[in-house]
Amino acid sequence: MKNIISRKWFGFAALLGCSVLTSSVVAQSFPAHEVNMIVNYGAGGTTDVATRALAQTMEKILGKSIVVQNKPGALGTLTPAYIARQKPDGYQVGVVTYSTVAIMPHLMDLTYTMKDFEFVAGFGRFRYGIAVNADSPYQTLDDLIAAAKEGKGLFFGTTSAPNNLAIFELTRLAGAKFEHISYKSGGEAVTALLSKNVQVIVQNPPDLIPHIKAGKLRMLASASPMRWPEFPEIKTIKEQGFDIEIDSWLGLAVPKGTPAAIVKVLEDATLKSMSDPALSARMTQMGVDPASLSAKQYLEILEKGYIEMGRAIKAAKIPRISG
Secondary structure, three states: OHHHHHHHHHHHHHHHHHHHHHHHHHHHHOOOOOEEEEEOOOOOOHHHHHHHHHHHHHHHHHOOOEEEEEOOOHHHOHHHHHHHOOOOOOOEEEEOOHHHHHHHHHOOOOOOOHHHEEEEEEEEEEOOEEEEEOOOOOOOHHHHHHHHHOOOOEEEEEOOHHHHHHHHHHHHHHOOOEEEEEOOOHHHHHHHHHOOOOOEEEEOHHHHHHHHHOOOEEEEEEOOOOOOOOOOOOOEOHHHOOOOOOOEEEEEEEEOOOOHHHHHHHHHHHHHHHOOHHHHHHHHHHOEEEEEEOHHHHHHHHHHHHHHHHHHHHHHOOOOOOO
């Protein structure tokens, strides 16, 4: 009996050792060829430029080329849907953002859930600001809200779910009323504001900063949890009396079932890249706050955000997107 137990234990130990050895071999051999990195928004946008900067640094660490491709559409959800269907071998890496897994599931029917991915790491955080034309009569956020409450037909240029939430929440909390006009990009929304086709937009630093510094636009509030370092005197919406904070993060994911050893290689390469001061500086210049989040930390943010955004969207009575 003792010999049988010993043989069984030896067999189990050998199997465990083989598994550890296999995992180690996989990690050492990956990547054996180029890796594809899929961006969920169009070329030239903030997400695309930030991802390409990260990919350039990661190439040096991985020792293989990273081919960046764009699959925009459906408010950024086409790329996650694509990645979820790919072979789980680590060679198809997708930009799976906070918006696409924490916000959009509450607004539209999707072919994926958060459970369809192995998250790699988080590498950036977006900031949002509420802006009007420089010669707008609305000098403060209170001015804008007062006009909207009076029903003066204010048009809001909208581009994506996080941008929308700030205005929808103002509508709910302050009783303000805005007419919404959809645009495909932040650039289009800014052009509409500059040409006075809309009276207010909520956009990211790259879209707003050049025009604010040129004296063409005026920012009324930071819609993010923090003030913008470029304009530290401008208060957040929350500091101005409304419990509203819009957050969005950039991160990488691979298909569910990708071996843990491969995910770890990609995670380590991402985090090592984000420790490069040159890359952090480039992202800051793009208007993306650099982040260095492990797979576990990024997933925790997404899971918490899914719950919080679900409550906020329900409270704001934002309708689901059909079609």
